[in-house]
Amino acid sequence: MYGFIWRHLPGNAWVKALISLVLVLAVVYVLFQYVFPWAEPLLPFNDVTVNNQ
Amino acid sequence: MSVRVLVRTVSELCITIGTLIVLFVVYVLFWTGVKADSEMNHQIDQLQKQWSKGSVAQQSKAPPTTTPATGNPKTPTARTTESPKAPGPYAYGKPFAVMYIPRLGFTWNKPVLEGTGTSVLQKGLGHYRGTAQLGQEGNFAVAGHRRTYGDPFKDFPQLRRGDAVVLTDGTTWFTYRIDKGPYKTVPTDVEVIDPVPRKSGYTAPGRYLTLTTCDPEWGHSHRLIVWAHLDSTQPVEAGKPQALRR
Numbered sequence: 001m002y003g004f005i006w007r008h009l010p011g012n013a014w015v016k017a018l019i020s021l022v023l024v025l026a027v028v029y030v031l032f033q034y035v036f037p038w039a040e041p042l043l044p045f046n047d048v049t050v051n052n053q
Numbered sequence: 054m055s056v057r058v059l060v061r062t063v064s065e066l067c068i069t070i071g072t073l074i075v076l077f078v079v080y081v082l083f084w085t086g087v088k089a090d091s092e093m094n095h096q097i098d099q100l101q102k103q104w105s106k107g108s109v110a111q112q113s114k115a116p117p118t119t120t121p122a123t124g125n126p127k128t129p130t131a132r133t134t135e136s137p138k139a140p141g142p143y144a145y146g147k148p149f150a151v152m153y154i155p156r157l158g159f160t161w162n163k164p165v166l167e168g169t170g171t172s173v174l175q176k177g178l179g180h181y182r183g184t185a186q187l188g189q190e191g192n193f194a195v196a197g198h199r200r201t202y203g204d205p206f207k208d209f210p211q212l213r214r215g216d217a218v219v220l221t222d223g224t225t226w227f228t229y230r231i232d233k234g235p236y237k238t239v240p241t242d243v244e245v246i247d248p249v250p251r252k253s254g255y256t257a258p259g260r261y262l263t264l265t266t267c268d269p270e271w272g273h274s275h276r277l278i279v280w281a282h283l284d285s286t287q288p289v290e291a292g293k294p295q296a297l298r299r
Contacts, residue, residue: 048267
């Protein structure tokens with residue numbers, strides 16, 4: 001999987017490494033901004049009230 | 054497909070899932086706190102701005118009515134006995150007060166917002182819709198996170214009888230005193246936020262405050278409850294109430 005991505009990135013090793021870093025940061029950003037805020041309320045830490053479940 | 058490719062793919066998937074879980078834990082334990090703290094500060098800033106504007110408006114309105122021909126200034130003690138006027142209905146998701154609980158830390162202060170929805174509780178404490186307004190007769194009920202989103206009620210079990218819960222709505226300081234708690238109950242026990250919560254030992258109508266959070270710390274099987282009654286009020290011009298002075 002990662003080998004496949006690495007082989008298909010353009011440029012030499014340095015450029016590939018740079019692009020990889022940007023890709024990783026983009027993935028982390030999407031996770032923190034969109035995926036985790038959606039998933040977190042499914043955990044029980046939000047249930048602090050006595051009526052509206 | 055060779056065994057080598059299969060093994061490599063499975064390993065890569067495992068590493069990816071492991072990294073995802075670690076990132077999620079970082080998000081829940083750390084990042085929600087960072088976000089909530091900045092959001093709560095923002096809410097308090099908003100309130101302060103609103104109040105500074107409001108007090109200016111009040112002052113500009115006040116002179117024609119409060120300065121009599123004799124020119125006697127009103128003594129602040131005379132006003133403490135008056136019951137504060139009922140504010141208008143709170144807007145959902147908007148902050149309307151700041152809460153201070155010295156027992157949870159001298160600098161512990163959190164905004165109180167209207168409503169107890171998930172998104173509201175991510176920005177501060179939530180006032181149960183339909184319960185009494187701040188300082189009014191009935192039960193002013195507030196919920197807050199025990200863990201995650203800034204951990205506002207992390208030290209909830211340390212609250213004791215006699216502890217002060219101080220709130221301000223920009224014009225008045227309300228000092229509530231805790232009478233009972235923390236009381237452990239189940240999530241369906243809605244009676245704890247009744248206008249007269251019987252389990253607290255209160256029997257007559259009065260100005261009460263109820264705080265709720267979850268128990269155990271990281272679970273949702275139970276709730277912790279604390280009850281308080283309104284002990285004193287004073288206008289903001291009279292300075293901070295005794296409970297907040299060092």
